[in-house]
Amino acid sequence: MSADLAHIRQVMEEADCLFDEATVEAAISQMAAKINAELAERNPVVFCVMNGGLIISGKLVSQLNFPLELSYLHATRYRNETTGGELFWKAKPEISFIDREVLIIDDILDEGHTLAAIIEFCKHAGASAVHTAVLVDKQHDRKARPDLKADYVGLECEDRYIFGYGMDYKGYWRNAAGIFALKGH
Known part of the structure; x- marks a missing residue:
């Protein structure tokens, strides 16, 4: 069943619009600078979390100036819905x-349920250390674990339903050039 494109x-x-394209790009460049400073000599394996991490990964890794291996993994709780459910692995590293x-x-x-599960998976599978980079850290008190923080954060935003730059609304608008909040949410 296809989406109602008029609604989309x-x-x-x-x-x-919470963050325009220039603001998002500047935040990505700041993240890259910190990662270059801290991980350049550590030979990391970099994993893009699909599908949401596709755009930020592409923009970010092209600014990392050290050798790295790049791959992807796909774990989701949303399955094109607006609320999360059970973690589902579509592709492991x-x-x-x-x-x-x-x-x-x-x-x-x-x-943070998905990110926490991915971190634990990598640790249990033998990673010597796990670092995390997220474009947006949503500010609220519903985190899966109070101690769960990303090592590299591009932007912080209010507790609204957001989309753009990889984040979707019912599978659409991942391609939006900016970060947008759903009206009334």
């Missing part, structure tokens, strides 16, 4: 990271 277009027309440092890149740290 209306969502964008009515959305509030294929590059070995035993006794290696790992950098996980994702679009957002919201409640």
Whole structure:
């Protein structure tokens, strides 16, 4: 069943722009500078969390000026819905990271259930250290673990339903050039 494209277009027309493209790009560059300073000599394996992390990963890794191995993993709780459910692995990492440092890149740290599960998976599978980079850290008190913090954060935002730069609204608008909030949410 295809989405109601009129509704999908209306969502964008009515959305509030929280961060424009220039602001997001500047935040990505600041993240890259910190990662370059801290991980350049550590030979990390970098994993993009699909699908949300696709855009931020592409933008971020192209600014990392050291050798790295890049792959992806796909774990989700949303399945194109607006609320999360049980963690579902679509693709586990294929590059070995035993006794290696790992950098996980994702679009957002919201409640953190998915990111926490990915971190634990990497630790139990033999990573020597796990670092995390997220484009957006949503500010609220519903985190899966109070101690769960990303090592590298591009932007912090209010507790609203957001989309753009990899984050979606019902599977759409990952391609939006900016970060937008759903009207009324």
